[in-house]
Amino acid sequence: MTILITGANRGLGAALLTHYREAGRAAFGTARLPEGDLLPLDVTAAKSAVALAQRLNGLPLDLLVCNAGIYPDKGQELETGYAAPLWAQGFATNVTGVFLTIQALLPNLRAAKGKIAILSSAMASDANAPGGSYIYRASKAAVLNLGRNLAADLKPEGISVGIYHPGWVKTAMGGPGAQIAAGTSAAGLAARFDALGPDTTGCFEAWDGTPLPF
Numbered sequence: 001m002t003i004l005i006t007g008a009n010r011g012l013g014a015a016l017l018t019h020y021r022e023a024g025r026a027a028f029g030t031a032r033l034p035e036g037d038l039l040p041l042d043v044t045a046a047k048s049a050v051a052l053a054q055r056l057n058g059l060p061l062d063l064l065v066c067n068a069g070i071y072p073d074k075g076q077e078l079e080t081g082y083a084a085p086l087w088a089q090g091f092a093t094n095v096t097g098v099f100l101t102i103q104a105l106l107p108n109l110r111a112a113k114g115k116i117a118i119l120s121s122a123m124a125s126d127a128n129a130p131g132g133s134y135i136y137r138a139s140k141a142a143v144l145n146l147g148r149n150l151a152a153d154l155k156p157e158g159i160s161v162g163i164y165h166p167g168w169v170k171t172a173m174g175g176p177g178a179q180i181a182a183g184t185s186a187a188g189l190a191a192r193f194d195a196l197g198p199d200t201t202g203c204f205e206a207w208d209g210t211p212l213p214f
Helices: 011-022 046-056 084-112 134-157 182-195
Strands: 002-005 026-031 063-066 115-119 160-165 204-206
Touching (some): 011 182, 084 134, 115 182, 134 160
Parallel strands (some): 002 063, 160 204
């Protein structure tokens, strides 16, 4: 089983990469500024995604984990914050970047009839709207919608797509008040990815398998 995880240089992405490698899986990770054996990928640049596909040289991918993401509006004030460049950055990474990565690696996924796991958030849910974090919430809602539509289009090809909430994870993004360790989230998510298939494609679930409202 060959796995590729975007944004694997830190936080949850690094925890997922460690989890799979410790389980003996053939797992690769990417980073915008890679170190060690990570592969280069700037998800906001179409040319970078194409270059990654060329580097993989047709390698069949059993699982693509679209993890790379940012939270550009943490702590912003409604009256003075949320500047236009923050919106552009948030959507370029959290939405367009996911699409560009999947688009470039479709031949690799098709070669294996692989799976796509998209990391969104419970904050994407229309049923969970307490206010604030407008850019993050909107971008994660958009990538949820993207994943649901990709699931419909790719199901006839045997490619399943799941959208997942990793929980409030103790990472730099999650902050000091977060609830669960990155390794705990990674293990739970890996179990959800293993369970993903034609009957569950388009699912929106938490790391522990809890179904989430759209």
